[in-house]
Amino acid sequence: MNGPARFVTYAAVLAGLVLSLSGCRQLEARNQLNKGVDAYKSAHYEQAIGHFQRATELDPRLAMAKTYLATALAQNVVPGETTPDNLQTANRAIAIFKQVLAKDPSDVNSVKQIAGIYFSINDFELAKTWQRKALAMDPSDPVAAYTIGAIDWREAHEALLKVLQPAGINDDGKGNVKAPKKLMLQVSKETAPLVTEGLKYLHQAVQEKPDYADAMAYLNLMYRSKADVDYGDAAKVKEDLAQAEFWTKKAMATRRLNEEKKRGPGGVTMSSKG
Numbered sequence: 001m002n003g004p005a006r007f008v009t010y011a012a013v014l015a016g017l018v019l020s021l022s023g024c025r026q027l028e029a030r031n032q033l034n035k036g037v038d039a040y041k042s043a044h045y046e047q048a049i050g051h052f053q054r055a056t057e058l059d060p061r062l063a064m065a066k067t068y069l070a071t072a073l074a075q076n077v078v079p080g081e082t083t084p085d086n087l088q089t090a091n092r093a094i095a096i097f098k099q100v101l102a103k104d105p106s107d108v109n110s111v112k113q114i115a116g117i118y119f120s121i122n123d124f125e126l127a128k129t130w131q132r133k134a135l136a137m138d139p140s141d142p143v144a145a146y147t148i149g150a151i152d153w154r155e156a157h158e159a160l161l162k163v164l165q166p167a168g169i170n171d172d173g174k175g176n177v178k179a180p181k182k183l184m185l186q187v188s189k190e191t192a193p194l195v196t197e198g199l200k201y202l203h204q205a206v207q208e209k210p211d212y213a214d215a216m217a218y219l220n221l222m223y224r225s226k227a228d229v230d231y232g233d234a235a236k237v238k239e240d241l242a243q244a245e246f247w248t249k250k251a252m253a254t255r256r257l258n259e260e261k262k263r264g265p266g267g268v269t270m271s272s273k274g
Helices: 003-041 045-058 063-075 084-103 108-120 124-137 142-167 181-208 213-229 234-263
Strands: none
Touching: 003 045, 003 063, 045 063, 063 084, 063 108, 084 108, 108 124, 108 142, 124 142, 142 181, 142 213, 181 213, 213 234
8 A cells, every 4th residue: 555545544544533532522421411410400519510510521512511510500609698619609600601602692591590690699780780681582581570670679778778777767668758858868869760670670570470479579669669769749659658558468469369379279289290
């Protein structure tokens, strides 16, 4: 066999070996992915993370492995905890979800997951930013709308307390009409945009999901914040508080109805299993 012929033969053999090794790596990646899914279902999240990580190393093109890896990492994020380890886990999960989005910008699940992680580590502004992205992709998502509204109320209420508490005043939940005008005008200026946005999104959540009792409960709270914004206008404050009472009763009635639906006929709790 002459030189060129031997070269072609060796190249063909080498190409075959590469393809064979590549196929083996892909098969092992799938195996690691399946092991990770089994571990995740059993709530063994650390084991799941190890398997998913190995799957992505074996086959970087296996997008599902990245999604599962980020999801397992997100599961390990402790809500409300801002320790370096917890933030590191959260940021790692976010980074991987962003890699998934870079390949598939239409993956709304990754967008929602990122929003949820930011909420868990108390980065509420970024949580709202990503929930807005989720709504842009799926305008009928009630959870995204509810979450934005709930964060808005939280920020508005914290702003209220920050102004009132140093003056030794407690929030009465009824517009704080006896509080000093100077303080309440400051509250109104700081919280008005939050209240306006929050009401918009909470109403949207209830419109999309008429039995959304949690959104109704926050509408009660948000209308009480609106009463703070409307300080000095007795008619508006009265209307705000009437709306708050309406949504309080609506939330309670809806929760009772939802519980009755869960119990089913004869008071038996309905199972979600088929």
